[in-house]
Amino acid sequence: MSEFNTKECSTSSSTIRMTKDRVSVDNKRIINNGRTTDANQLVPIKYQWAWHYYLDGCANHWMPSEVSMQRDIEQWRNPKAFTDNERHIIKRNLGFFSTAETLVGNNIVLSIYKLVDNPECRQYLLRQAFEEAIHTHAFQYIVESLSLDEGEIFNMYRETKQIYEKDEFSMSCTQGILDESVDLKTKEGKQKFLNNLVSFYVVTEGIFFYSGFVTMLSFGRQNRMPGTCEQIQYILRDESIHMNFGIELINTIIDENPESWTQEFKEYLLQRIKRAVELEVSYAQECLPQGILGLNVQLLREYVQYIADRRLEKLRLPKQYGSNNPFPWMSEVIDLRKEKNFFESRVTEYQTGGALEW
Numbered sequence: 001m002s003e004f005n006t007k008e009c010s011t012s013s014s015t016i017r018m019t020k021d022r023v024s025v026d027n028k029r030i031i032n033n034g035r036t037t038d039a040n041q042l043v044p045i046k047y048q049w050a051w052h053y054y055l056d057g058c059a060n061h062w063m064p065s066e067v068s069m070q071r072d073i074e075q076w077r078n079p080k081a082f083t084d085n086e087r088h089i090i091k092r093n094l095g096f097f098s099t100a101e102t103l104v105g106n107n108i109v110l111s112i113y114k115l116v117d118n119p120e121c122r123q124y125l126l127r128q129a130f131e132e133a134i135h136t137h138a139f140q141y142i143v144e145s146l147s148l149d150e151g152e153i154f155n156m157y158r159e160t161k162q163i164y165e166k167d168e169f170s171m172s173c174t175q176g177i178l179d180e181s182v183d184l185k186t187k188e189g190k191q192k193f194l195n196n197l198v199s200f201y202v203v204t205e206g207i208f209f210y211s212g213f214v215t216m217l218s219f220g221r222q223n224r225m226p227g228t229c230e231q232i233q234y235i236l237r238d239e240s241i242h243m244n245f246g247i248e249l250i251n252t253i254i255d256e257n258p259e260s261w262t263q264e265f266k267e268y269l270l271q272r273i274k275r276a277v278e279l280e281v282s283y284a285q286e287c288l289p290q291g292i293l294g295l296n297v298q299l300l301r302e303y304v305q306y307i308a309d310r311r312l313e314k315l316r317l318p319k320q321y322g323s324n325n326p327f328p329w330m331s332e333v334i335d336l337r338k339e340k341n342f343f344e345s346r347v348t349e350y351q352t353g354g355a356l357e358w
């Protein structure tokens, strides 16, 4: 029996034990490494995808303060630049994102990081947690630049039913995992954790963010709120990497623990995702009582259904809606290589490392 077969050795960074037994890549697992390997050694890397997502995240580094908000400030101050409905939708989206980013970061640090004890996945989780801090920073920066009422924006998730319901949908899963009785050795514990991962990576970051992305970027396509939209474009790109990492994480945990992937559990997740689609459409309805910018609730419904089907396929679950994508331009925004065609503003150089002076 390996000397790594001690709980302290793998899950705690503060306890190690002397041994000549070296980590074997074959013994690495996403969860429950305590039985087989060491959480403190990145190499040998088994999950190359996790390492590559980490490198992609680092290559996309950006900071909110690099983006000029000057034109947004001028436009926001101009009473004729936006209708009341347009101001409503912008504030609703800022209200949703400003706290949702923090919820996602908290869930990584408080629950996912604790339970995923594979080092290369943790390397990515550390990067992602920092990116969530940058995203929260971005919304703080936008709210401050536009001189919006901070209290109104940051309390919106407790005061607006449609935002509250989305956040409560995900946050209830953080609470479930914080419970010390969750045991990842059991099928029930694994399913509880998988439900948390699906609720955050697939639903929050993969569905709940998308009405906001489409509506905000529709302003950007008209050269309105260019600084805000540039930041949202970067966030969308980060989020698309987060979601892809999360789905790979979920599918690998399922492959390594096939007993957790029961028909009953698949049906449960399917119902959860369908409920999430309803919540997102209801949010879009509240944001957009009247059609603006060529958008209306029906188009947003189709879009939310279209992306939900894409997420379901990646999770190896059956598609539910069969809707077409009414906003094909969104795919171009996510694609790094097509950035220059989207905004006619400056192109940010992501690889900022060379600009540092020592």
Ligand SMILES: [Fe+2]
Pocket (backbone or CB within 6 Å): 101, 104, 131, 132, 135, 235, 239
């Ligand atoms: Fe984020």
Ligand SMILES: [Fe+2]
Pocket (backbone or CB within 6 Å): 104, 132, 205, 238, 239, 242
């Ligand atoms: Fe994220």
